[in-house]
Amino acid sequence: MAAKKKASPDSGSSRQAEKSLQTRERTLKATVDCVYELGYANTSTKKVADRANISRGAMIHHFPSKQALLTAAVDYIIDKRIEGFTADIEKNLKDPQARLERGLDIYWKHLHTRHFVAYHELTVAARTDKELQPVMKKAARKFEDRWQATILEVFPEWKDTGPLIQLAMDVCQFSFEGMALNKLTHDAQARQKLLVEYIKSRVRDMFDAAQSGNHDKAVAQFLLDSK
Amino acid sequence: MAAKKKASPDSGSSRQAEKSLQTRERTLKATVDCVYELGYANTSTKKVADRANISRGAMIHHFPSKQALLTAAVDYIIDKRIEGFTADIEKNLKDPQARLERGLDIYWKHLHTRHFVAYHELTVAARTDKELQPVMKKAARKFEDRWQATILEVFPEWKDTGPLIQLAMDVCQFSFEGMALNKLTHDAQARQKLLVEYIKSRVRDMFDAAQSGNHDKAVAQFLLDSK
DNA sequence: ACTAAAAGACCGGCCGCGCTGTTTTTTTGA
DNA sequence: TCAAAAAAACAGCGCGGCCGGTCTTTTAGT
Numbered sequence: 377m378a379a380k381k382k383a384s385p386d387s388g389s390s391r392q393a394e395k396s397l398q399t400r401e402r403t404l405k406a407t408v409d410c411v412y413e414l415g416y417a418n419t420s421t422k423k424v425a426d427r428a429n430i431s432r433g434a435m436i437h438h439f440p441s442k443q444a445l446l447t448a449a450v451d452y453i454i455d456k457r458i459e460g461f462t463a464d465i466e467k468n469l470k471d472p473q474a475r476l477e478r479g480l481d482i483y484w485k486h487l488h489t490r491h492f493v494a495y496h497e498l499t500v501a502a503r504t505d506k507e508l509q510p511v512m513k514k515a516a517r518k519f520e521d522r523w524q525a526t527i528l529e530v531f532p533e534w535k536d537t538g539p540l541i542q543l544a545m546d547v548c549q550f551s552f553e554g555m556a557l558n559k560l561t562h563d564a565q566a567r568q569k570l571l572v573e574y575i576k577s578r579v580r581d582m583f584d585a586a587q588s589g590n591h592d593k594a595v596a597q598f599l600l601d602s603k
Numbered sequence: 604m605a606a607k608k609k610a611s612p613d614s615g616s617s618r619q620a621e622k623s624l625q626t627r628e629r630t631l632k633a634t635v636d637c638v639y640e641l642g643y644a645n646t647s648t649k650k651v652a653d654r655a656n657i658s659r660g661a662m663i664h665h666f667p668s669k670q671a672l673l674t675a676a677v678d679y680i681i682d683k684r685i686e687g688f689t690a691d692i693e694k695n696l697k698d699p700q701a702r703l704e705r706g707l708d709i710y711w712k713h714l715h716t717r718h719f720v721a722y723h724e725l726t727v728a729a730r731t732d733k734e735l736q737p738v739m740k741k742a743a744r745k746f747e748d749r750w751q752a753t754i755l756e757v758f759p760e761w762k763d764t765g766p767l768i769q770l771a772m773d774v775c776q777f778s779f780e781g782m783a784l785n786k787l788t789h790d791a792q793a794r795q796k797l798l799v800e801y802i803k804s805r806v807r808d809m810f811d812a813a814q815s816g817n818h819d820k821a822v823a824q825f826l827l828d829s830k
Numbered sequence: 831a832c833t834a835a836a837a838g839a840c841c842g843g844c845c846g847c848g849c850t851g852t853t854t855t856t857t858t859g860a
Numbered sequence: 861t862c863a864a865a866a867a868a869a870c871a872g873c874g875c876g877g878c879c880g881g882t883c884t885t886t887t888a889g890t
Binding site: 413414415418496499500503504539542543546547551552553554555558570574575 | 778
């Protein structure tokens with residue numbers, strides 16, 4: 377809605393449109409950089425404009441308000457997150473086990489990306505920002521959909537494995553994220569490595585269970601005391 | 604260092620000192636409320652003073668700068684977090700299993716406390732705030748120490764169980780926190796409940812393994828493919 | 831094909847606001 | 861009476877939003 381202005385009929389050919397798009401891109405990149413390096417609280421429109429090497433006036437021309445800028449930035453970040461992940465992932469690994477292993481490593485690495493950190497910063501800000509809240513909510517939904525699609529593309533064998541896949545994804549997503557976020561202030565490398573391995577192992581369990589059919593029973597098995 | 608001003612020689616006897624202490628407490632409480640409700644970015648000294656029903660002048664008298672206020676608030680929050688948890692926990696549950704169950708529930712509940720949310724908000728802010736960073740780092744260390752002591756007090760049988768206890772604590776802490784933080788924008792109750800149960804189950808496993816001796820082997824068992 | 835008009839990109843500065851920290855004045859308790 | 865505590869007034873600064881104006885590109889009329 378606010379993402380593209382008029383969407384000029386001729387697509388990308390005119391020089392103006394191209395220049396405009398370049399400026400836009402530069403501004404959004406600068407926004408991510410600012411949020412990542414300065415934090416949400418210290419990101420001002422002037423600093424973004426300076427970093428993008430454009431005047432504040434020009435910036436206002438493209439993004440009439442800070443709100444509009446951030447909204448556009450959120451979409452931009454989502455694209456970059458998905459894009460970055462799919463670029464790193466190796467889809468053509470034959471062994472599903474190895475693919476899983478690599479996938480988890482890559483996701484863990486992804487959580488240190490400036491795009492993820494910026495996204496998180498905006499998420500936190502959205503909690504107390506009435507304007508940003510619906511934007512982030514919508515973005516989160518969009519991201520999750522695209523994310524799940526990406527995962528199923530990489531792990532086609534996970535299709536139709538019932539609730540187990542969701543559980544597995546949640547387990548590694550939340551624990552990794554929790555770890556990554558705590559790491560931002562407090563570093564304990566050894567414990568982190570151990571935990572990553574542990575989670576890997578658990579996901580592997582679920583993966584194995586999912587392949588042996590009877591998914592509901594498999595879920596129950598993980599919830600009840602395994603004794 | 605910046606936490607207490609002069610630490611008046613007479614301890615709490617004079618009416619003035621008592622009133623001063625009350626004002627202090629009220630101010631810190633108001634700070635937590637503001638950070639919780641408005642977010643770090645929108646918390647200003649004036650808003651805190653208004654909420655505490657004191658003048659800005661009076662506040663500055665107690666906390667000469669915003670920095671000093673936040674530093675004191677961090678300590679205050681840590682105290683409240685520990686305090687709140689130990690108040691809710693039921694130490695006299697005979698069955699270790701039941702105690703564990705309750706403990707995890709209580710920790711999960713604790714993550715929705717305003718004290719935890721405010722703490723997290725400050726943690727995020729500290730990433731890009733040079734002044735706040737050392738404060739939070741120190742605070743994190745202090746909190747972790749006190750936290751571990753509290754845990755061992757509640758679960759004395761976990762003493763001397765080697766690296767397993769650390770792993771178990773990390774697993775539930777990080778995954779719960781990751782979940783709680785994501786929940787702030789994105790709610791999916793069913794998945795959350797499932798995941799909490801799953802983690803409970805895993806911690807139970809580790810607990811059982813820890814009691815059967817040979818801890819290193821037990822750790823290895825969880826990391827290698829369990830097949 | 832040529833030019834006049836319209837649209838778009840960009841610039842720099844101004845304004846009001848809220849913020850933090852300082853200083854001055856008033857109140858209050860010993 | 862006098863110093864500590866509280867209140868109030870003040871000053872400087874950065875912020876976001878807005879505006880008038882310039883230059884470039886595109887469109888349209890002939």
